[in-house]
Amino acid sequence: MTLANERLNGKTNPFPMQDRLSVPRERYYDREFFELEKERLWRHTWQMACRLEEIPEVGDFTEYVICDQSILVVRESEERIRSFYNACRHRATELLKGSGSLLGGQIVCPFHGWRWNSDGSSSFVFGAEAFAAECLKPDDIKLEECRSAVWGGCVWINLDPEAAPLEEMLAPAAAILEPLGFADMRVWWWKEVVLDVNWKLAMEAFLEGYHTMRTHSQLTMGVGEEWDAGSLLYETFEHGHSRFWSKPSDVPMSAELFIEFARVLWEGQDAMTLERDVRVFESIRHRPEAQENAAPVAIAALYEYAAGAGIPLPQLTPEQMGQWGGEVFLFPNFFVLPQYGNALSYRCRPHEDNPEKCRFEVWSLTLYPEGHDPGRAELSGRFAQDDEENWGMIPRQDFSNMERQQRGVHSDSFSHMRLATEWEGAIANLHDEVDRYIER
Numbered sequence: 017m018t019l020a021n022e023r024l025n026g027k028t029n030p031f032p033m034q035d036r037l038s039v040p041r042e043r044y045y046d047r048e049f050f051e052l053e054k055e056r057l058w059r060h061t062w063q064m065a066c067r068l069e070e071i072p073e074v075g076d077f078t079e080y081v082i083c084d085q086s087i088l089v090v091r092e093s094e095e096r097i098r099s100f101y102n103a104c105r106h107r108a109t110e111l112l113k114g115s116g117s118l119l120g121g122q123i124v125c126p127f128h129g130w131r132w133n134s135d136g137s138s139s140f141v142f143g144a145e146a147f148a149a150e151c152l153k154p155d156d157i158k159l160e161e162c163r164s165a166v167w168g169g170c171v172w173i174n175l176d177p178e179a180a181p182l183e184e185m186l187a188p189a190a191a192i193l194e195p196l197g198f199a200d201m202r203v204w205w206w207k208e209v210v211l212d213v214n215w216k217l218a219m220e221a222f223l224e225g226y227h228t229m230r231t232h233s234q235l236t237m238g239v240g241e242e243w244d245a246g247s248l249l250y251e252t253f254e255h256g257h258s259r260f261w262s263k264p265s266d267v268p269m270s271a272e273l274f275i276e277f278a279r280v281l282w283e284g285q286d287a288m289t290l291e292r293d294v295r296v297f298e299s300i301r302h303r304p305e306a307q308e309n310a311a312p313v314a315i316a317a318l319y320e321y322a323a324g325a326g327i328p329l330p331q332l333t334p335e336q337m338g339q340w341g342g343e344v345f346l347f348p349n350f351f352v353l354p355q356y357g358n359a360l361s362y363r364c365r366p367h368e369d370n371p372e373k374c375r376f377e378v379w380s381l382t383l384y385p386e387g388h389d390p391g392r393a394e395l396s397g398r399f400a401q402d403d404e405e406n407w408g409m410i411p412r413q414d415f416s417n418m419e420r421q422q423r424g425v426h427s428d429s430f431s432h433m434r435l436a437t438e439w440e441g442a443i444a445n446l447h448d449e450v451d452r453y454i455e456r
């Protein structure tokens with residue numbers, strides 16, 4: 017328990033999950049519930065703090081903000097990454113903002129110029145002779161470190177020195193992504209939106225595909241309510257993780273339909289399917305063997321293209337490939353939707369100490385050809401949720417429901433979410449894990 021939140025000591029969960037069928041509405045806006053999450057969830061859980069390619073060079077840093085804590089992730093050497101609380105040991109000033117490279121490998125406080133090495137040790141105190149010796153004990157003025165570990169091409173941090181190791185906490189869901197080349201993917205684009213929505217509510221839109229029929233009707237290829245919501249399979253795991261994936265279809269797709277679907281996904285999202293995939297698929301349009309059942313022919317063409325272009329597309333078993341087009345959710349707030357050696361990825365966290373605001377980031381990732389370095393990854397910007405220039409149709413459709421939902425949970429008529437056992441279990445699983453943290 018940190019000093020700031022001692023008043024939460026002994027507080028019980030005011031709005032616990034009662035079962036897996038409903039979610040009390042207060043969990044999306046109540047201040048006390050939000051404070052419990054800040055104290056007991058966000059200070060104890062592993063979080064994706066940055067992608068490795070944000071800090072590619074020795075001396076690079078980036079700032080990760082979670083609630084009222086700012087953490088600096090610093091590349092100390094080729095192999096070693098450390099994270100520090102971003103607060104001067106003199107008088108608390110935040111040391112660095114955003115991301116960049118440490119000048120001379122030093123972290124320098126902008127206020128009175130104290131300095132630290134990239135391992136957090138103090139390297140300079142201006143006017144040290146004016147301080148009592150006990151104010152400047154080296155161990156006391158070194159930067160306070162927090163835990164970090166690397167998985168999936170990302171740096172993860174945890175503010176709890178006692179937390180179980182990252183691999184243990186990401187299991188078993190993370191292992192689903194490993195064979196798919198996830199760790200080798202690099203950024204195609206990275207954007208952000210701020211939404212007037214609770215962080216969990218925003219994420220729930222991505223924990224089920226049940227909304228596809230109405231929200232993304234273009235993806236049902238004109239079948240409307242005939243669309244089979246049961247074509248997606250769901251699995252929940254311990255530690256709050258979950259996944260969904262597509263049931264192998266017994267209805268084969270024609271080449272024409274396969275290409276059209278790929279094109280709609282590329283144009284609407286530019287992430288799971290990229291233009292290069294569509295171009296490859298177009299090459300099979302007239303092949304006789306692709307007319308009845310296009311998928312195997314299209315995938316073979318994709319592998320052939322990847323081999324020629326030097327794209328390290330991993331060989332997959334049918335089961336591993338079955339995760340293409342689906343999603344893996346890593347509690348508390350990280351999503352990966354892999355397909356064709358690409359992935360769409362999300363991270364969502366509370367914003368501005370407001371239970372009804374979140375910061376939602378979206379990455380499009382891909383396996384680049386060997387030897388092609390896309391360079392340092394940078395956020396291209398924060399864009400309004402209805403910005404047609406910067407968001408494809410699919411994310412705009414998803415965002416469009418969220419603020420309406422957030423207003424809806426305040427309606428006097430509404431007391432709890434009603435969850436579909438078959439299709440919305442990952443939402444209950446997420447909330448159950450939140451409760452496990454806040455009830456500890």
Ligand code: FES
Pocket residue numbers: 104105106107108109125126127128129130
């Ligand atoms: S507050 Fe940082 S050196 Fe004074």
Ligand SMILES: [Fe+2]
Pocket residue numbers: 221222227231232414
């Ligand atoms: Fe969606």
